[in-house]
Amino acid sequence: GENVEQHPSTLSVQEGDSAVIKCTYSDSASNYFPWYKQELGKRPQLIIDIRSNVGEKKDQRIAVTLNKTAKHFSLHITETQPEDSAVYFCAAPDGNTGKLIFGQGTTLQVKP
Amino acid sequence: NAGVMQNPRHLVRRRGQEARLRCSPMKGHSHVYWYRQLPEEGLKFMVYLQKENIIDESGMPKERFSAEFPKEGPSILRIQQVVRGDSAAYFCASSIMTGEDGYTFGSGTRLTVV
Secondary structure (H helix, E strand, C coil): CCCEEEECCEEEEECCCCEEEEEEECCCCCCEEEEEEECCCCCCEEEEEEECCCCEEEECCEEEEEECCCCEEEEEECCCCHHHCEEEEEEEECCCCCCEEECCCEEEEEEC | CCCCEEECCEEEECCCCCEEEEEECCCCCCEEEEEEECCCCCCEEEEEEECCEEEECCCCCCCCEEEECCCCCCEEEEECCCCHHHCEEEEEEEECCCHHHCCEECCCEEEEEC
16 A cells, blocks of 8 residues: 655744655656645644645645655655744545545744 | 544543544545554554445454445544553555545544553
């Protein structure tokens, strides 16, 4: 089945700096890669996703890049703000049933 | 659209009691997934269901845990004879198709076993 590794586990940046979170996956057949943001005590919420027919997708300050050859994808947040502080999870579908397998999570802290 | 509804939001059970967690998917979603999240940890897959069928229960502990998604009514995650290690947040998610279309999560049920 699919295995998803996420790094780093914690990330601290100054407000206004960029943040990058990276994930690798194992199943070369995977073709959908979402990112979720979870604020303390709340539900995970989808913030951006990418499919394997594109290499990059951008939505305002958030972008995701995908390298299918290397089997890794990354989340990029530019001009970080304190409200970006949260736990971020990447995910990839399991090839057998399509259920999402999540990375271990990255705790992002944006210091004012 | 009310989104994915989970109840109760908080549940306290004594060791040995049963816990029943409910999840109503978004309207039009027929795929339901349950995940467990321990404090400061990630989302661990438990079970994937469609109406009246368990598609994948590879993440479910072999004993005490069961899940169903009947033809009528919400999906139920049932934990019998709870132990302190069962204390966690349990999230339900739903999707239109398989997870390849992204999930919508419910607010979760926070189970505390005392």
